[in-house]
Amino acid sequence: xxxxxxxxxxxxxxxxxxxTLMCHQTWSHSYMFWYRQDLGxxxxxxxxxxxxxxxxxGEVPDGYVVSRSKTENFPLTLESATRSQTSVYFCxxxxxxxxxxxxxxxxxxxxxxx
Amino acid sequence: AQKVTQAQTEISVVExxxxxxDCVYETRDTTYYLFWYKQPPSGELVFxxxxxxxxxxxxxxxxYSWNFQKSTSSFNFTITASQVVDSAVYFCALSGYLYSxxxxxxxxxxxxxxxxxxx
Numbered sequence: 001x002x003x004x005x006x007x008x009x010x011x012x013x014x015x016x017x018x019x020t021l022m023c024h025q026t027w028s029h030s031y032m033f034w035y036r037q038d039l040g041x042x043x044x045x046x047x048x049x050x051x052x053x054x055x056x057x058g059e060v061p062d063g064y065v066v067s068r069s070k071t072e073n074f075p076l077t078l079e080s081a082t083r084s085q086t087s088v089y090f091c092x093x094x095x096x097x098x099x100x101x102x103x104x105x106x107x108x109x110x111x112x113x114x
Numbered sequence: 115a116q117k118v119t120q121a122q123t124e125i126s127v128v129e130x131x132x133x134x135x136d137c138v139y140e141t142r143d144t145t146y147y148l149f150w151y152k153q154p155p156s157g158e159l160v161f162x163x164x165x166x167x168x169x170x171x172x173x174x175x176x177x178y179s180w181n182f183q184k185s186t187s188s189f190n191f192t193i194t195a196s197q198v199v200d201s202a203v204y205f206c207a208l209s210g211y212l213y214s215x216x217x218x219x220x221x222x223x224x225x226x227x228x229x230x231x232x233x
Contacts, residue, residue: 042205042223058220090159102149103221105159 003027006091006106014114019078021109023091031094032074033058033103034066036087043090049074081113116141116210120224127196128232135191135227137206143167147209148182148189149221154202162204165189196231203228 004025013019023032034046045058047066055066063085065077074093078085088110092103117140127133139148150162163173165182173180177194193200203226209219 040225042225043221045220048220088157092159102161102164104161105151107158110157 004091004093004104004106006089006109008109009107010110012112012114013081015082016080019081019111021076021078021089021091021111023074023076023106025072025074025091025093025106027093027095027104028071029093029095029104030071031096031101031103032068033092033094034064034074034076035090035092036060036085037090037108038087046076046089078111081111083113085111086113087111116143116208116222118206118208118222118224120204120206120227122227123225124228124230126230126232129198130195131231132192132194133196133229133231135193135204135206135229137189137191137224139187139189139206139208141187141208141210143210149207149209150180150189150191151205151207151223152202153205153226159205162191193229196229198231198233201229201231 007022030051033048035043037043044060046060046064047058049055049068052068052071055068065079068074088108090108091106094101094103119138121136146167148165152160152162163180170182170184179192181190205226206224207221209221
């Protein structure tokens with residue numbers, strides 16, 4: 001049972017380049033989330049998706065784009081990477097977002113923007 | 115607005131000591147859920163426990179126990195007889211509405227407590 005996986009695990013890119021971080025879950029969870037983790041800020045929600053083809057902004061969506069054509073995949077794209085987007089990115093999924101369901105997290109992707 | 119405060123940024127203990135990690139939260143919701151996650155040095159986030167606001171019973175799971183006190187808005191986590199493998203960052207999180215008047219929820223995380231257990 002693979003659960004939730006992210007790729008790549010590490011990425012170095014340059015300012016202005018487009019980068020896509022992949023997230024895949026095998027639980028058929030309805031909801032998926034993208035967070036970024038930064039020192040001093042904890043984890044902050046970037047985007048979430050309630051189902052295939054349904055996405056919405058979180059707390060810090062600027063500079064990011066998401067899509068969800070299939071339930072199991074939720075890629076996050078940085079259209080033109082900036083140094084401030086250097087962070088650790090976590091994908092998560094849950095059966096619902098009623099508030100009671102646990103979010104399960106992927107292993108994270110460490111992104112460095114030079 | 116929701117807020118989770120983990121006042122202890124770092125704690126260092128010697129193996130076999132008991133340690134309590136504090137979590138204080140703020141919310142206007144009458145129904146909410148609280149969570150603890152562990153982030154070991156390898157970096158992944160591991161779910162530990164979920165507690166709803168109507169259940170104030172303490173929870174014990176092996177060496178781990180949680181004390182939820184609604185009167186003080188606290189959800190503290192105790193590790194008994196700590197071990198080196200307990201070394202990690204521990205996050206407390208609170209569920210709440212993503213937007214005021216909306217129906218979708220988000221997790222608000224505290225900034226974490228780095229626990230170091232020394233042999």
